[in-house]
Amino acid sequence: MRIVVLVSGSGSNLQAVIDAVASGELTLDIAAVGADRHGTGGVERSAAAGLETFVVNFKDYATRAEWDRALLQTVSSYQPDYVISSGFMRIVAPGFIDAFPGRYINTHPALLPSFPGAHGVRDALAYGVKVTGCTVHYADAGVDTGPIIAQRAVPVEDGDSEESLHERIKVAERELLVQVLGALGNAGT
Ligand code: GRF
DSSP states (O other), X not given: OEEEEEEXXXXXXXXXXHHHHHHTSSOOEEEEEEESXXXXXXXXXXXXXXXXXXXXXXXXXXXXXXXXXXXXXXXXXXXXXXXXXXXXXXOOOHHHHHHSTTOEEEEESSOTTSXXXXXXXXXXXXXXXXXXXXXXXXXXXXXXXXXXXEXXXXXXXXTOXXXXXXXXXXXXHHHHHHHHHHXXXXXXX
């Protein structure tokens, strides 16, 4: 099973996948790790791990459509079985979803369909929920929509800040992502 992982940030969830591959817990090939901007920790840690990396820098393209085309072309060139959006903070074009039907997977730090969007942790905290969590789902062209694959609950604790809650969610999110990738691999790709 070949995967391409897309990141926009530190890539700590991606690191869990890298570690699981290194330890033999996961048997898959991380064909490449890509970002939508320069200077992400995700690309840096991937390069340090000897992985192929790429940046399709959003700001380098005159139009959104050109960036969409470049992303699709670059990701497709690695012929992945699955594309994983792991903290990738851009919605891809419908053409991208069509190119990877049922093969584009996103992780989100809330229990979807509650609290979609870029501030899922902040929004859950502001609402005052007592339980939130994380979701791994097949992504479509919406914002954190698409069929749910797996979820894990994380209790909100008294005095939680967005940061403390997000860190606890990310612990669960990393485990869930590795578990889902393992199950997809076992299902045979
Ligand atoms: C994760 O919680 C992801 O769901 C959210 O951003 C976080 C990414 O963290 N969209 P990292 O880049 O893997 O550290």
